[in-house]
Amino acid sequence: MGALSTILEPLAQFLANSSLSVVILGGSVLFLVLAIVLNVLNQLLFRNPAEPPVVFHWIPFIGNTVPYGIDPFKFFFSCREKYLQYGDVFTFILLGKKTTVCLGTKGNEFILNAKHKDVNAEEVYSALCTPVFGKDVVYDCPNAKLMEQKKFIKFGLTQDALRSYVHIICKEANDYIGSAKAFQGQRGTVNIPPAVSQLTIFTASHTLQGAEVRSRFNHSFAELFHDLDKGFSPINFVLPWAPLPHNRKRDAAHQKMVEIYSEIIQTRRQPGVTKDSEDMIWNLMDCKYKDGKAIPDYEIAGMMIALLMAGQHSSSSTFAWMCLRLADNPEVMDELLEEQKQVLGQDLPDITHEHLQKLPLHAAAVRETLRLHAPIHSIMRKATSPLPVAGTSYAIPAGRTLLASPGATSRMPEYFPNPMVWDAHRWEDGSPNHPSLGATDDDEKVDYGYGLVSKGTSSPYLPFGAGRHRCIGEQFAYVQLQALLAVFVRTFKFKNLPGKEGVVGTDFSSLFSKPFSPAIVEWEKRQNAKGE
Structure with missing residues (x-):
């Protein structure tokens, strides 16, 4: 009997537990079914007119x-x-x-x-x-304070500043092409999204934040930026505090980046240190709010993080899409090169800000990419x-x-004929795909506290938003993208891999949409390609 009892007792316990599990499972299913039924009935019977x-x-x-x-x-x-x-x-x-x-x-x-x-x-x-x-910057402060912060940031977005950035952007692009493993040799393949992501973070950090910050962008700093970027996961709209792996990495990366920026600021505040540049950190260190208070170091660090991400995200996604579209339309890449030769000269001189204003097809390629692939x-x-x-x-x-x-x-056909076709010539007069009337920015200006900006909401083309939260880096993005495009056009020929015609799908898993990776294209360096 003792042996039999030893066998039967665990079996009885198992059956009892199984019965409880079945009851719990059945109850859960019944609850879910009831919730679905009530939800459907509520939609069908109680619509609020x-x-x-x-x-x-x-x-x-x-x-x-x-x-x-x-x-x-x-x-x-x-x-x-x-x-x-x-x-x-x-x-x-x-x-x-x-x-x-x-x-x-x-x-x-x-x-x-x-x-x-x-x-x-x-x-x-x-x-x-x-x-x-971080705390007390961007959306963690009253709107009036945010408008003041945007006014401080505009220091680095003046026409004089933008003019000086073109040389830096082109040099960064050519240095990257010369050193990146994916671009060694005369021809090869490259996974576009990660390649241009690294390039645009180099150009954004150097131009918007200065040579000192750019010099710190080694492999480890890039990983910090990547980990911080994971904080924009949609689930964090609801559970930003959840101890998820990507949130732990986000928090560690934020703390480390604040320490890096704070170290730069504190070093500059040391007695005897003189200003040797006019970068954004020096500017913010000298700024004061309307109430006379200086900007705390942790707020400067937070604004620098926000500025870096704003200057990199949209440009990275847009330039990746532009490269993929050019690989799908290689004849346009040749047309762009011909435009440079016709306007700038056959010897292709170093690109300047003034040159960019004279390259309408380059501007149209950027504009068309932003239209079809809003960041x-x-x-x-x-x-x-x-x-x-x-x-x-x-x-x-x-x-x-x-x-x-x-x-x-x-993407609406009433504004843009054949809206899903990427057509850089769409913006030319006489094009069958030319935008309909009303597709240009309106001229009404308004000052929300950081300078006059176009309200812009009457236009169906608003890749940088509108109103008081319109992106203040809009002009920087156009300059950055056109300069990068000009360098790539005079350096490369792109085409799709055999049998891979058409562009990849869009990854909407983050706040910022981007091409799915890998998105691989073939490249070949042009004969007598001239860089900056």
Whole structure:
């Protein structure tokens, strides 16, 4: 009996536990089914006619997060087709939050040019950005203080500064081409996204932050930047504090980068140290807020991190896309080289800021790439007061997340014929794909506290946003991208790998969209290629 008992007791325990597991599993399934049924009935029977329609979804909380996360533009246009009769406005569920999308130029105007008393960017982006940039800067401070910080940063974005950057950018590009393993020899292949990411961080750090910061960009510093960049994972809109591996790396990288910038600042504050340059750190060390207070060192470090990421992200993604588009359209690369020879001379002199103003096809290639591949697909705000939607009977309640997508607008056929075709000649008069009327920036200027900027919201082409949060680095990005393009055009011929015609898909897994990697193209150096 003792032996039998030894066998039966564990078996009885197993069956008892199994029964409990079955009950728990069954209860969980029943709860989920009930939640889905109630969620569907709520959508079908209790639609609020005073608010925009809600996109149908099966599972509560998850809502429409998956299709939006996989391809936001595809999701937007699918919803637009269903809800256009309601005024190009609809609401979807994003990780449990009702998010109202307003598309088209009117949607951009409604959200991006709304008064600060009615919409707020800080409450949307603070959780995501504060762990990356730091306390008391960008979205972790009152809007008035942010406007002052943007005014300080504009020191490095004057026309004189931009003019001086062209030589630096071209030299960095040629040095990189000469030293990078992927570009050794006369021909080869290269994975474009990581290659241009490294190049653009070199150019952004050198131009915007000075030679001292650039000199620290070795392999370890680049890894810190990469780890910090992981903080922009979409899950961090909801769980920025979660002890996830990428968040731990983010926090460690932030701390280390703050220490590096603080070390530079503290060294410069030592007695007897004289200013030997006019870089951004020196500028911020001399700046004071309107109340007379100097900028604390940790805020300078935070602004430098934000400046570096802003100067690198959009340019990295855009230049990667441009290289991939040129590999898919190699004849355009030859046309660009011919433009340089016709305008600048057959000997291809060193590129200057003035030269860039005389290369319209180069400018058009940059513009077209930004149109089709907007670096940021969604721009969000939080409604802080009820907002009636013009042309509809709807009102957006206070507390609702609002979403504009200028990148979707620039893919609409009513503004850009054949919108999914990358056509650098589209911007020329007489092109069948030329933008329709109204596709240029408006001239209305407004000062939000950091200098006059174009409101711009009447244009369907807004790759750098609009309103008070329009990117102040817009002109820098154009200069950086055109200079890099000019160097690559006179150095390389690109083409796709055999059987790999067409560009890769878009990776929307971060706040900043980019090409999926690997995205490999063939390159060949031009005969008698001339660098800077």
